[in-house]
Amino acid sequence: MTPLLRVEGVSKRFSGLVAVNQVSLDLLEGEILGLIGPNGAGKTTLFNIISGRLAPTAGKVTFDGQVITGMPPHRVCALGVARTFQIARPFSGLTVLDNVKVGAFLRHRNAVQAEERALEVIEFTGLGQSARKPASALTAAGRKRLELARALCTEPRLLLLDEVMAGLTATESGQIVDLIHAIRDTGVTILVIEHVMKAIMRLSDRIAVLHHGELIAVDTPQSVAGDERVIEAYLGEEYTFAAD
Amino acid sequence: MRIRRLPLHRDYLVLALVTVVLFVAPLFMSRFLISLAVLVLYWAHLGNAWNLMAGYAGQFSFGHAVFYGIGAYTSTVLLVDYAVSPWLGMVAGAVLAALFGLVMGYLLFRFGIRGHFFALGTFAIAEMVRLFATELEFINTSVGIHVPLVGGDSWLRMQFEESVINYYYVILALFVIGLVVVIAVSRSRMGYYFQAIREDEEAAAALGVDVLRYKTLAVMLSGALTAVGGSFFAQYFLFIDPTLAFGVSVSVQILLRPIVGGVGTVWGPLVGALLLTPLAEATRAFVRTPPAFLGVIQGRAGVDVMIFGAILIIVVLFLPHGLVGAGHSLWERVRGAEATR
Numbered sequence: 001m002t003p004l005l006r007v008e009g010v011s012k013r014f015s016g017l018v019a020v021n022q023v024s025l026d027l028l029e030g031e032i033l034g035l036i037g038p039n040g041a042g043k044t045t046l047f048n049i050i051s052g053r054l055a056p057t058a059g060k061v062t063f064d065g066q067v068i069t070g071m072p073p074h075r076v077c078a079l080g081v082a083r084t085f086q087i088a089r090p091f092s093g094l095t096v097l098d099n100v101k102v103g104a105f106l107r108h109r110n111a112v113q114a115e116e117r118a119l120e121v122i123e124f125t126g127l128g129q130s131a132r133k134p135a136s137a138l139t140a141a142g143r144k145r146l147e148l149a150r151a152l153c154t155e156p157r158l159l160l161l162d163e164v165m166a167g168l169t170a171t172e173s174g175q176i177v178d179l180i181h182a183i184r185d186t187g188v189t190i191l192v193i194e195h196v197m198k199a200i201m202r203l204s205d206r207i208a209v210l211h212h213g214e215l216i217a218v219d220t221p222q223s224v225a226g227d228e229r230v231i232e233a234y235l236g237e238e239y240t241f242a243a244d
Numbered sequence: 245m246r247i248r249r250l251p252l253h254r255d256y257l258v259l260a261l262v263t264v265v266l267f268v269a270p271l272f273m274s275r276f277l278i279s280l281a282v283l284v285l286y287w288a289h290l291g292n293a294w295n296l297m298a299g300y301a302g303q304f305s306f307g308h309a310v311f312y313g314i315g316a317y318t319s320t321v322l323l324v325d326y327a328v329s330p331w332l333g334m335v336a337g338a339v340l341a342a343l344f345g346l347v348m349g350y351l352l353f354r355f356g357i358r359g360h361f362f363a364l365g366t367f368a369i370a371e372m373v374r375l376f377a378t379e380l381e382f383i384n385t386s387v388g389i390h391v392p393l394v395g396g397d398s399w400l401r402m403q404f405e406e407s408v409i410n411y412y413y414v415i416l417a418l419f420v421i422g423l424v425v426v427i428a429v430s431r432s433r434m435g436y437y438f439q440a441i442r443e444d445e446e447a448a449a450a451l452g453v454d455v456l457r458y459k460t461l462a463v464m465l466s467g468a469l470t471a472v473g474g475s476f477f478a479q480y481f482l483f484i485d486p487t488l489a490f491g492v493s494v495s496v497q498i499l500l501r502p503i504v505g506g507v508g509t510v511w512g513p514l515v516g517a518l519l520l521t522p523l524a525e526a527t528r529a530f531v532r533t534p535p536a537f538l539g540v541i542q543g544r545a546g547v548d549v550m551i552f553g554a555i556l557i558i559v560v561l562f563l564p565h566g567l568v569g570a571g572h573s574l575w576e577r578v579r580g581a582e583a584t585r
Contacts, residue, residue, distance in 0.1 A: 051450065077452035085450070091443035093508075102440040105433040106452035114433070154452050 002065070004029045004189050005050070005081075005158055010059030012045050012213075019045040020056070021213040027158070032180065032190045034204030034221070036197075038233060041210040043193045044086060047160050050191075051083045052076035063158065078106065082156035086163045086193075088143035090135035097122065097131045099146055103153030118153055125149040125179060141172045145179075152183065159183065161192040165199050173199050201225070209233065255427045255510050262514075263420050270409050282412050282480070284521045289419040290473040291502040291513025292426050297466035298499065299508035300426075300435060302442025303459055306363040307370030308470050308498045310348075311341040313377070313489030315471025316478040320389050321382070323401070330402040334475040338468040345467035349460035358445075367495065374490035388485025391478060402479045411480055418476060422469050427510055429465070438462055442508070470498070493549075500552055504559050506566030515567050520555070524548045 003026035012020040020042040027033055035043050048054040050061055052073040061069045068076050077083075082103075091099050100118040101111075108114040122131050125145045130138060138146060144164050151159060161180070165173035177199050184190055194200040200207065200221075207224040209217040211233040217224050224230055266285075270278050290312070298304045318340050319333025328336075352365045378386040397404045404410040429435045437458045440448035445455050478484050488494070505516025527548040534541050541547060563570045 053446070053450075072454075073446075073449040074452050074454045077450060083450050085447065089444050089447040091440055091447065093443055094439060098436065098439075102436050102448065102453070103451045105436055109433055111431055111433065114436075150451055 003027055004064060005191070006062040007046070007050070008060045008062070010046070010049055010056045010061065012042070012049060012054060013057045018213050020049065020210075023059070023210070023213075023215045025208060025215060025218065027189055027191060029157075029189055030184065030187065031205045032184055032192065032203055034200040034207040035191060035193045035210065036195075036200060036207060037210035042213040043210055044162060045213075046210070047083060047162055047191075047193065050076075051081060051160060077154055077156075080155070080157040081160065082151035082154045082158070083160035084144075084147035084151050084162055084164055086166070088140075088147050090138070090143055090146055092134070092136040094135055095132055096127055096135055096138065096146060096149075099135050100127075100149045100153050103150040106154045118149075121149050121153045124182070125152065126175070140167050141169075141176075144168065144176065148176075148179065148183075152188075156188060158189045158191065161190060161194075163193055163195060165194060165196045168196075170198075177203050255430075256424075258511075259420065259423055259427065263416075266416055267413075270412050275408060278412050279408050280522060280525055282408065282415055283525070284517045285412070285415040285419045286473060286476060286480075287497070287501050287521050288514040288517035289415065289422045289476075290470060290498045291505065291517055292419070292422045293466050293469035293473065294498050295502040295507065295509075295513050296426055296429065296438075296469065297462045299502060299512070300430060300442065301438035301459060301462035302508075303462060304359075304363045305366045305463075305466070305495075306499070307366030307368070307495050308466075309490045309492070309494035310366070310370040310373050311345065311467035311470035312474035312477075312494055312498070313370075313373065313484075313486070314341045314344055314467075315474030316484045316489045317377070317383055317389075317474075318471070319475035320391060320478045320484055323391065324389055329400050330475060330479050331400075334472055337471040337475045341467040341471035342464040345463040345465075346460060349463035350456075353456050353459050367492075370490055370495055371492070374486050377486035377490055386486055388483060388488070391482040393482070403482070415476055415480075418472055422472070423510070423514075425465070425469065430510060434458065434461065439508075500556060502566075504555060504566055506568030506570075509566065509568040509572075512566050512568045519567070520552065523551065523555075527551055 005027035007023055007025040010020060010023045011018065023046060035046070037043055045054065049056045052068065052071050052075065055070045060067060063079060063081055066079065068079065091102065097115070097118055100122055101114050104114040104117040104121070108117055119131065122128055125148050127142065127145050127149060130142060135146060148164060165176050168176065173196055180190060180192065180203060192200070192203065204221055206218060207221050208215060209224060209230050216229045216233060217227045219227070270281065273281065294305060294308050315334070315337035318337035319330045322328035322333040322336060323330050348369055352362055357365050377383060383389065391403070393405065394401055394403055395405060397406050397410060402414065437448065437453045440451065440453055441455055441458055449455050474489065501516030501520050502513040503516070504520060505514065506512030531541055531544055531547045559566060
């Protein structure tokens, strides 16, 4: 089975600093892959390369058989790769519905159809009560859901989620985990960066670990949790891998 | 707070109503009031055009005179040198302005000029074109061009010596067309993309919005509508020169009314024009014949601009969304108070 996303030998240097070093990674259709690593490990940089915001210094990214390295973000999105941002970036001047509608317009030129689609996704992501509220009035959890809803409305085949659970309570992140599972069940492949360990262990089919820009492990959650290099990379940090 | 989304066609309904009122209104107005109303609609139209690009797409232009001047000169040169009707000249001017907007927008955006620097860029381009025009032989350099009088009223030549009311209906039609464009755009994919770009370019791009393309489209559309206003002015004033067409004061005047009325709102430019245009005329009249104790200001030009400046500062400080935005918040507060009762 050919992978949906193939990252081959991707490196990114910022004037002397190697943020991502020779990373190769395959994503299979329909899986949820967790991307973890200490702060500054290069996770978001890798996301930015896949989504087209940054061009890699070396290497190649292939989506569904098509090379997407160096493509501008809007074209990558049109091909079926949507992303959320680590710090939610709602269009604050617009309502929740209008925010999501912007995403829906990618596949639906007609305003009425776009609105219908947006309302469906708003219901699906649990924002039904807030559809007509201004995006600026949402809570932190609401903003995370809005990021998800907007991205989902572009009807992606691959969804890149950058810390959608950061700053949420345990209950809230539990709900987001359920939501992400529900999204996967509609046939979307998901690559997710997460710091909340409990959530990512529960969420992912496989976990990839980045450390100083290098990929040091890609395996099932259980195996990664027991991997010595991974434990070493996290030494001194408060994460515990013990599955409860 | 709760923002209620308007039903799909409410703006069109209001526009239909406003159009009917404006259509009948001159029957009850003096000649002086009609010529004042011509100016109100003329500025409202230019404000609409500017608002599309600056208010909706968030690309603040400080050089809209460049589009205005292209419209004014295109129709005038075509009329005077080639006897082409100003109606066609107006269309030609709009097309030329859109093409100019394509080049200008692409160049500025392609090289990542944003925000304040974009505003300065538009200003610089308008000034360059103005200076260029003062040297250009085939548009009669800085001397300017008179539109020859044909005498009487001529719809074909858009020239009405006898009845100013015809000018009124011409500008009313242009205003309505411009506003229909604004409303249609604001409800379409293009309008949503414009607003997404205004709010956050990067987030918009991540949702599949081709930011460069839509920003350039906003400039083209806004430029074309502005040029139409320029052509109208040339036919109304019957004279243009590089300062009247491309001058800084044109750029400033164009953006004042939509800012005061409400940037990025459908009705802001009209509200701003309704307030500021009579105020400007009243100030000018006042300065011509001031009361005795204010004798010093007699005949001083520019007092109206000073007053505009003061109003602008007050609006920017206290009503960032203009009069329409302030009215909307007030309405929401009243509704909110009722709902909790």
